[in-house]
Amino acid sequence: MPxxxxxxxxxxxxxxxxxxxxxxxxxxxxxxxxSDAVRELFRRGLTMTGDDADTVGGGRSADFRVLPTRN
Structure with a gap:
C-alpha cells in the first residue's frame, strides 16, 4: 500500500x-x-513552534475556536 x-x-x-x-x-x-485546506491547516498547526504555538493544555472543546465568540 502506498x-x-x-x-x-x-x-x-x-x-x-x-x-x-x-x-x-x-x-x-x-x-x-x-479537505486539502483542512489537511494543510492541520499540518501547519502540528508543526507550529514559538510564541504562536498554543501551550495551554486541557480545557473544553468549546474553548478552541477559529473565530472569537460574540456576547
Missing part, C-alpha cells in the same frame, strides 16, 4: 462563519478542495 494513501475519514462540524473563513483561506491559496 504510504500516502488516505484510509481514514475524519468528520468535523463547522458553523457557517467558520466554513466561510476556511473557504476564503482555501481560495486565496488556490487549493482544490476543502
Amino acid at each position: 504510504p500516502n494513501k488516505r484510509t481514514y475519514r475524519l468528520q468535523i462540524m463547522l458553523n457557517a462563519e467558520e466554513l466561510a473563513v476556511l473557504d476564503a483561506w482555501r481560495f486565496e491559496r488556490r487549493m482544490p478542495t476543502r
Whole structure:
C-alpha cells in the first residue's frame, strides 16, 4: 500500500462563519478542495513552534475556536 494513501475519514462540524473563513483561506491559496485546506491547516498547526504555538493544555472543546465568540 502506498504510504500516502488516505484510509481514514475524519468528520468535523463547522458553523457557517467558520466554513466561510476556511473557504476564503482555501481560495486565496488556490487549493482544490476543502479537505486539502483542512489537511494543510492541520499540518501547519502540528508543526507550529514559538510564541504562536498554543501551550495551554486541557480545557473544553468549546474553548478552541477559529473565530472569537460574540456576547
